[in-house]
Amino acid sequence: MSPEHGPRRSQVVLVEPALSQLAKLTAAETHRLDRVIVAFSVSPELGTPVPDTLLRDYVDDVDGVRVIYYVTALRPVAIVAYVEA
Template identity: 45%
Template sequence: MAPQHCPRRARIAFSDSATKQLENITSEAEIHALDRALVVISVQPDIGEPIHGDTTGPQLRQYTDEVESVRVLYFVTTLRTVVVVAYIEV
């Protein structure tokens, strides 16, 4: 029997504005909460709710973790190998 592999995770990249937001997070609890949310998104990029808007660009999605109080706006590249984080709220 062949070993089963975990699903391939998408790579996480940050927009310039999300990078600036990330630099302002200093609490270890907030970093941990954001890390958990990013792992969930990297494993299941379609988990967030689509945000309706302009259809000419990539589909913007919103993932909210109510337990950890984290909100992430992101889009997924065409091949689903990269998740680009556009906005972070912790």
């Protein structure tokens, strides 16, 4: 019998300007961002929909991280457009 697997994660892709913002983060900020990316890769609906767009805005007040992203139509890929830590 095969072991039970957890939920399938979305592939997460960062685009400009998110890559530029990522390059400016400290190691600690990048670590906090990683935890947030894992969270919404498992549950893409976590973010709040941005009205009149396909974007979602996810804010983690505990880690002090904000990510704006959208999920592709088939849900296997989340595109990160903005990061703030």
